[in-house]
Amino acid sequence: MTLQTTLRVSRFNPEEQxxxxxxxxxxxxxxxxxxxxxxxxREYEDGSLGLRCSCRSSxxxxxxxxxxxxxxxxxxxxxxxxxxGGRHVTVEPLGNLPIIKDLVVDxxxxxxxxxxxxxxxxxxxxxxxHEYIAPNETMLHxxxxxxxxxxxxxxxxxxxxxxxxxxxxxxxxAKAYRFVGDPRDAAGKERLKALNRYGGIWDCTRCYECVQAxxxxxxxxxxxxxxxxxxxxxxxxNTYGARHTIAFGEILEHAGRxxxxxxxxxxxxxxxxxxxxxLLPVGLRALMxxxxxxxxxxxxxxxxxxxxxFKKMESKR
Amino acid sequence: xxxxxxxxxxxxGGCPELYPAALEVSKRLGIELEEMVGASCTGAGVLQEKNxxxxxxxxxxxxxxxxxxxLPIMTICSTCQGVMSQAYKRLQDEGPAYLAEINSVLAEExxxxxxxxxxxxxxxxxxxxxxxxxxxxxxxxxxxxLKVAPFYGCYIVRPTKSxxxxxxxxxxxxxxxxxxxxxxxxxxxxxxxxxxxxxxxTINERNSVSMVANHTSDAKSLGAxxxxxxxxLCHLNLDGYQPKASAMRHTKIDxxxxxxxxxxxxxxxxxxxxxxxxxxxxxxxRILSKIAVPA
Numbered sequence: 297m298t299l300q301t302t303l304r305v306s307r308f309n310p311e312e313q314x315x316x317x318x319x320x321x322x323x324x325x326x327x328x329x330x331x332x333x334x335x336x337x338r339e340y341e342d343g344s345l346g347l348r349c350s351c352r353s354s355x356x357x358x359x360x361x362x363x364x365x366x367x368x369x370x371x372x373x374x375x376x377x378x379x380x381g382g383r384h385v386t387v388e389p390l391g392n393l394p395i396i397k398d399l400v401v402d403x404x405x406x407x408x409x410x411x412x413x414x415x416x417x418x419x420x421x422x423x424x425x426h427e428y429i430a431p432n433e434t435m436l437h438x439x440x441x442x443x444x445x446x447x448x449x450x451x452x453x454x455x456x457x458x459x460x461x462x463x464x465x466x467x468x469x470a471k472a473y474r475f476v477g478d479p480r481d482a483a484g485k486e487r488l489k490a491l492n493r494y495g496g497i498w499d500c501t502r503c504y505e506c507v508q509a510x511x512x513x514x515x516x517x518x519x520x521x522x523x524x525x526x527x528x529x530x531x532x533x534n535t536y537g538a539r540h541t542i543a544f545g546e547i548l549e550h551a552g553r554x555x556x557x558x559x560x561x562x563x564x565x566x567x568x569x570x571x572x573x574x575l576l577p578v579g580l581r582a583l584m585x586x587x588x589x590x591x592x593x594x595x596x597x598x599x600x601x602x603x604x605x606f607k608k609m610e611s612k613r
Numbered sequence: 614x615x616x617x618x619x620x621x622x623x624x625x626g627g628c629p630e631l632y633p634a635a636l637e638v639s640k641r642l643g644i645e646l647e648e649m650v651g652a653s654c655t656g657a658g659v660l661q662e663k664n665x666x667x668x669x670x671x672x673x674x675x676x677x678x679x680x681x682x683x684l685p686i687m688t689i690c691s692t693c694q695g696v697m698s699q700a701y702k703r704l705q706d707e708g709p710a711y712l713a714e715i716n717s718v719l720a721e722e723x724x725x726x727x728x729x730x731x732x733x734x735x736x737x738x739x740x741x742x743x744x745x746x747x748x749x750x751x752x753x754x755x756x757x758x759l760k761v762a763p764f765y766g767c768y769i770v771r772p773t774k775s776x777x778x779x780x781x782x783x784x785x786x787x788x789x790x791x792x793x794x795x796x797x798x799x800x801x802x803x804x805x806x807x808x809x810x811x812x813x814x815t816i817n818e819r820n821s822v823s824m825v826a827n828h829t830s831d832a833k834s835l836g837a838x839x840x841x842x843x844x845x846l847c848h849l850n851l852d853g854y855q856p857k858a859s860a861m862r863h864t865k866i867d868x869x870x871x872x873x874x875x876x877x878x879x880x881x882x883x884x885x886x887x888x889x890x891x892x893x894x895x896x897x898x899r900i901l902s903k904i905a906v907p908a
Contacts, residue, residue: 365803455807456808458807458824458827459810459820459823459824459827460817460819460820463820494817498816499816499817500813501767501808501810501812501813501821502658502662503771503807504767504771504772505767505771505807505808507772508771508772508773521661524662524663528663535816536815536816540659540816541662544659544660545659545660545663548653548654548656552654554622554623554626554654555626556622556623556626559815560815564815574818577856578853581853581856581894582627585892585893585894587629587630587853589627590626596651596652596653597650597651598651599653601651601674601722602653602671602674604722605670605674605718609664609666609667610667612666613664
């Protein structure tokens with residue numbers, strides 16, 4: 297039995313610099329993917345539709361687009377799996393990248409950012425006679441991140457890139473983790489120093505868009521969190537990001553709950569007058585509306601249990 | 614319908630208006646609550662950056678406290694909910710050795726987590742347990758003519774595998790369902806499931822405030838009179854930093870941001886003062902006059 301589907305496709309004509317929506321209604325086989333439907337449109341209905349694809353097997357990473365508002369691979373998305381059973385589907389190019397034509401985006405900034413993290417092994421010492429040997433268990437945690445096919449789905453849905461093109465982004469940062477976490481690599485500290493800067497690991501909002509978008513289970517955000525932990529571990533603990541994470545843990549350990557007044561003060565530093573002055577209007581507005589967090593912060597009842605858990609689980613690391 | 618109430622840190626800190634509103638609305642909806650004593654912060658994803666197992670232990674402790682009372686947990690914060698859902702999934706999936714290790718730490722306090730008690734956000738409880746028909750029946754002041762944009766908060770929509778969306782597809786549109794049941798008009802906009810920017814507020818304020826500016830002005834330009842969120846962290850940013858967002862865009866955005874229980878409370882006839890509607894940075898008076906309620 298065939299399925300009738302209507303694809304609402306975001307089009308862009310580069311010659312006229314014109315964006316518009318176009319709808320295509322067609323009969324497809326029930327097992328069709330979104331890519332199958334798009335290829336059918338291009339082959340039989342409208343040869344001017346621009347799209348990028350190659351392997352059709354979730355290996356090459358060419359066909360990442362936005363389907364119903366979320367980035368994913370067109371070849372991995374069955375029409376039937378979508379809301380409305382695939383009868384109405386919205387298709388757009390990836391976000392956060394300039395559009396060349398229709399569903400084809402310019403991925404130059406994506407590649408440049410990946411290159412910026414030096415995605416190659418930087419070992420130290422004389423080269424071994426044969427291959428570099430690494431114990432299996434030290435490489436296992438890299439298996440997920442090595443599955444990255446560079447499709448850019450995570451980049452397309454990244455919420456930080458929407459407001460700041462300077463952010464390295466989930467794909468490049470996940471790639472950075474792949475080398476920072478590699479036991480054969482000797483440039484870890486240098487890499488972390490570079491990633492510790494503006495636009496690096498601390499600019500991620502932890503929104504999980506990249507984890508959700510990634511078709512290969514790379515979970516870029518979780519790699520970014522691991523990089524943050526490693527950065528603090530090797531002594532890069534003086535950025536606002538690192539100070540926020542450390543202060544959050546200290547407050548929680550002591551009181552069992554968050555102290556919203558002390559967290560920014562501990563993050564910025566009590567004598568950081570510029571930041572304190574900037575906080576003032578926000579604090580005053582809150583105060584005037586009776587929204588100020590309590591000045592005398594009370595720990596939760598029996599907070600000693602939380603302290604004990606902290607001590608125990610931190611010592612196990 | 615009884616729950617162990619986990620208010621979270623922010624409903625008693627930066628958003629003190631949320632706590633009484635949630636209690637009153639729950640009572641009217643027939644949700645009986647027993648507030649958890651001695652429950653800790655979930656770690657909010659920040660603690661998990663450094664030590665996930667520590668975070669899972671704290672959450673297992675909270676689950677065990679609720680289990681001891683024989684109750685599921687009710688949250689009123691998207692972040693608390695998401696972090697708890699993720700911890701719950703890991704405690705289920707990581708195998709018996711992981712849970713045993715965590716339980717050995719809890720045992721010193723006489724607690725054990727057996728894996729039964731789970732957390733549920735008030736939003737999901739309204740849709741799944743109270744039921745939309747009952748909610749509709751309780752509406753005495755339909756929010757007719759009020760255009761409301763939903764704003765979920767990241768952790769209650771992602772990652773979907775932790776949130777049981779396959780089993781509960783209605784969760785994906787729960788906020789729109791509630792807005793509609795209250796008689797208001799849903800203003801759909803792409804930012805509704807994006808990040809509010811709160812987690813990077815102290816790290817990169819410019820980016821954080823840009824997110825506030827984008828979401829509030831997008832909703833406003835689509836005609837929204839207000840935005841509603843089940844997440845007090847989103848509220849802190851979207852309401853508290855909206856003046857900065859307005860200054861950044863050289864325009865007055867002026868979009869009131871309501872907590873979920875406040876919107877429900879208005880429609881079921883509660884007093885705006887009791888709902889804490891005067892304790893917002895962006896005044897809510899205009900929406901009250903729109904639905905003909907004295908402030």
